[in-house]
Ligand SMILES: Nc1ncnc2c1ncn2[C@@H]1O[C@H](COP(=O)(O)OP(=O)(O)OP(=O)(O)O)[C@@H](O)[C@H]1O
């Protein structure tokens with residue numbers, strides 16, 4: 551998929567400016583930037599949850615509906631129903647995709663270590679448990695493009711490992727992801743390329759190598775210290 555010269559306005563304010571970005575199947579890209587830089591907005595544009603004011607979104611060979619079906623979304627507002635149990639939440643989403651086989655759902659719950667609490671209502675869950683369930687929810691329909699907005703946020707060390715393992719397994723099967731994270735070093739470990747956003751613009755791109763990390767961090771620190779881009 552490709553964004554060409556995309557501009558986004560929210561409340562008449564420019565939030566993304568002149569974005570040129572491409573994401574090929576199977577590629578894992580880290581999106582880095584300060585609070586308010588536009589990372590979540592960029593993910594929402596790519597997910598076609600919000601429309602750009604101008605510019606083009608090109609998705610090779612797929613219409614909007616087909617594209618959305620190929621996507622698994624993990625956003626901080628977790629799309630979970632608090633009064634339903636963990637399993638009922640997954641069943642609900644599975645039905646939206648016209649499937650109804652509980653077997654894979656139990657496997658997913660096991661992958662995120664929630665099988666023992668599958669029949670507990672979500673409102674009894676801790677923040678980390680909800681986060682793990684929202685990750686399972688995003689995977690219900692077997693998407694091959696994952697949009698991950700701070701998915702490690704709120705996870706303890708063990709849950710973090712669980713998610714890393716789950717992503718690695720998907721990646722080995724050709725699934726790609728966009729990963730927003732404030733832990734830049736961690737994001738570099740999990741991706742092959744990183745882009746730095748600042749005030750709605752992509753200001754730097756780097757391969758996820760140690761040299762790429764040093765270059766990107768130098769640029770990022772410079773920007774965080776209030777210097778102009
Ligand atoms: N619904 C909205 N209406 C108006 N402005 C918005 C809206 N959502 C976001 N913004 C503005 O857009 C800018 C980018 O927001 P965005 O949520 O994309 O940032 P972010 O990089 O994800 O930040 P964070 O690291 O805090 O999650 C911010 O200045 C924010 O105030």
Ligand SMILES: [Mg+2]
Pocket residue numbers: 589590591699
């Ligand atoms: Mg955000």
